[in-house]
Amino acid sequence: MPALAVAPGTLVMFVEWLWTQPGWKKGSFTAPSTIDRRISGTVVSARAQHGLKLEDGVARLARNRLKQLVKEMEEDGETRGRGQAPPLLVEHLIRISAACPDNLMGIRDRALVLMHFAVAGREHELTFNLVRDYAENPGGIQADLRVSRSAPASSQSSTAPGLQSARSAPGRHGQGSRRGRAAEEAGLAPVIARYQAQPLAATVPP
Template structure:
């Protein structure tokens, strides 16, 4: 190959020789324009819809069982409304959701002689919208439930003006003094040791019933100055919570957990942290406590201590928020401990009750 031919060949292949060295020069190419979504053919659209459907199903199946049951109940309520009113089942619109709210307002509540609580109606709206989107593939307009919630607020105002009450109301906070009374009333047997540890830990992590029900022994690990509790199963916000030793040994959650772990011989890290006990012999049984049973332990513990307030499974959670605020902690710090959103309206409502008594315009005036 001659010098001229060699140079032409190198130029053609993108290589030019300069001072016996080879320099690579990229050959300019024009990339093909990507196909726009509106130009997809039928097969591509079908494949993408199938992928989207599988993704939605995977996320839905990954929800906690309690959440799935709740959504199923909400959709069942919507289905009954549709059958009663003649609304097509998948016609989830702003107008039909308003009709749904007004229909729910007249339905019986959790107890005979009561009507549906506003909080239940609000949850029914959410469950219906989510189920329509995820379970039935209905494409809903953004903010489809806004009008329905505004109508619910109007009905609540009318209810309050008429002096009517609905629902069970908010859970009473379980406070530090209550913890001391509960601890003192727990019997010195395996049930008493378990109940004491469960109530104290429930308070310390500001837990939800289902979070503690899913805990295994390995989820309470030794940490600096106490324990590290892994609330890994949560329908809202999984989190790792530091639990330091308490300044009062009698109500210290770390010491109480250690006592329960040793008394129950919980040596298998994969075993449930909160075990079922035989109702008569108080011996260990297979399996852990169900979420509802966690709440039952809290209720019975308060009754055993002779406290007139009826506590529920949510009481320790609210109690931690209340007690922490009384000590001056910021909302963000409290939210992190209990897995609330940093600006949670629910948490803000709990704290507002504390703030009204601690920072009241009448203090020092009368």
């Protein structure tokens, strides 16, 4: 079958094939949510990256078949996927913050984690931000998210309040990280340097 044979029938067969593929856990199979995302990714990639002119609703039959498979799965009592992820709580943030070293990298990592939590941000939203996108105000730090899944063409503004613990306050560590980068092109440097290539420095204790 040609790699770009994206059509209603081939997408249905794609669903059938994915349904039988191994899941993340040994002995399990691919989760319905994962299959749905792969249908979307296939259609979007075919249109955006390969310039295919696909009919509207090209994936409708595939999604209908997926719904049928999910219904049969539920009737059989089968479960797939990891389930709902456990929430990240303030008590976890305190442990993460305490595990960060007391150096510039630790300040950077602490600021990143706390800002992620405070603005409910995604990785790409913070990595696209520049130093100038943060400003102190009486309520904490004003963060202007220049790239957002909900509004990619405009900025989203959010205030990151300080928590009770000094080691858990986004404002305090955002200031430290900012001072540490003051020598770099005022306001134009990325807040988190080489974020994807440089992992967090902390090892969280059990």
